[in-house]
Structure formats: structure tokens, C-alpha cells
Amino acid sequence: MPKLNTLQDIxxxxxxxxxxxxxxxxxxxxxxxxAVSNSELRQAMENHLQETENQVDRLEQVFEMAGQKVRGxxxxxxxxxxxxxxxxxxxxxxxxxxxxxxxxAAQKVEHYEIAxxxxxxTWARQLGFNxxxxxxxxxxxxxxxxxxxxxxxAMEIVNEEAEQGESNFEMASDGFDSHRSRNGRSKx
Ligand SMILES: [Fe+2]
Numbered sequence: 001m002p003k004l005n006t007l008q009d010i011x012x013x014x015x016x017x018x019x020x021x022x023x024x025x026x027x028x029x030x031x032x033x034x035a036v037s038n039s040e041l042r043q044a045m046e047n048h049l050q051e052t053e054n055q056v057d058r059l060e061q062v063f064e065m066a067g068q069k070v071r072g073x074x075x076x077x078x079x080x081x082x083x084x085x086x087x088x089x090x091x092x093x094x095x096x097x098x099x100x101x102x103x104x105a106a107q108k109v110e111h112y113e114i115a116x117x118x119x120x121x122t123w124a125r126q127l128g129f130n131x132x133x134x135x136x137x138x139x140x141x142x143x144x145x146x147x148x149x150x151x152x153x154a155m156e157i158v159n160e161e162a163e164q165g166e167s168n169f170e171m172a173s174d175g176f177d178s179h180r181s182r183n184g185r186s187k188x
Contacts, residue, residue, distance in 0.1 A: 011123045012068055018116055020072030022056045028082045037095035041153050048146050055139045062132045081108050103154045110147035
């Protein structure tokens with residue numbers, strides 16, 4: 001790998017990471033949304049797949065504006081997050097709990113993307129590439145909105161339904177102070 005000297009070099013490198021991240025997602029999202037039971041959640045995932053395809057195009061525009069070839073660089077973090085999502089889907093989980101778990105996995109994706117786009121947007125501004133920064137910010141806003149939508153669905157429907165299944169874990173029903181150990185001493 002060539003030596004990266006400047007913020008501009010790091011910026012291009014991070015764009016490549018993002019490009020790979022988004023293309024991984026366009027491949028993974030259809031399979032994840034197929035595993036969803038709740039129709040509102042499935043719709044949100046399908047909408048986000050379309051958005052993700054636009055985000056790939058937007059990144060291609062950013063590369064072009066930066067005078068760079070469109071190229072990705074394997075994003076191992078996204079690979080790991082998606083691998084965990086695949087594991088979830090292959091587990092024997094009841095529909096509502098699986099939906100809740102898929103929302104959790106999807107929010108990990110969104111948070112990672114929000115962090116990455118926030119960073120490259122800021123770097124683009126610092127470097128004076130305002131047109132590129134504007135495009136990156138557009139995607140950043142979409143990722144934030146997708147995350148909010150997942151929050152809303154989780155609150156309204158899925159988490160409530162997931163509570164109705166019978167748990168394999170015996171939970172303390174009341175009065176357990178998580179700041180204290182069993183012998184009553186504070187763990188602080
Ligand atoms: Fe995205």
C-alpha cells in the first residue's frame with residue numbers, strides 16, 4: 001500500500017472504505033429483509049436498499065469530483081457487522097424477537113455509517129471540497145433518518161411484541177440494583 005501522507009490521502013482512502021461498505025450492504029440487505037416478519041420493518045429495509053443504491057452513485061460522483069478512479073477497499077468492520085447479522089438470521093428465533101434483533105443489527109450498520117460519513121464530510125469541508133462535502137452530507141442525513149425510522153419501529157412495534165414470547169432466561173423481576181454486587185456492596 002502506498003504511504004498516506006496527507007489528510008487528502010486519508011480522505012480518499014476513507015471514501016474507498018465507504019464505497020466498499022455500501023456495496024457490501026446492497027448485497028446483504030435483500031437477504032436480511034427477507035428474514036423480517038413485520039411489514040413496516042420490511043418496507044423500511046427495502047426503502048433503505050434503494051437509498052443505499054443511490055448512495056453508491058453519490059460516492060461515484062464524489063470520486064469523480066475528486067479526480068479519482070472509483071475504487072473500493074475492503075471494509076472489514078462492515079464485513080464483521082454483516083457476518084453477525086447473518087448468524088442471527090440462521091438462528092432459531094421466534095419472528096418478533098428476530099425482528100427486534102434485526103433492528104439491532106441494522107442500527108449497528110447505521111451508526112457505523114453515520115460515524116464514517118460524518119468524518120469524511122468534515123474532512124471534505126476542511127480540505128475545501130465543499131461540493132463533495134454537500135453530497136456526503138446528503139447521505140449522512142439519510143443514514144440518520146434511517147436510524148430514526150428503525151428507532152421508531154422498534155419502540156412502536158417490535159420490542160413490545162418481542163416481550164410476549166417466553167424467555168429462556170430467568171430475569172430478576174424487581175429491585176435488583178445493577179450498581180451493587182450480590183453481597184450488597186457497591187461496585188463503584
Ligand atoms: Fe449507506
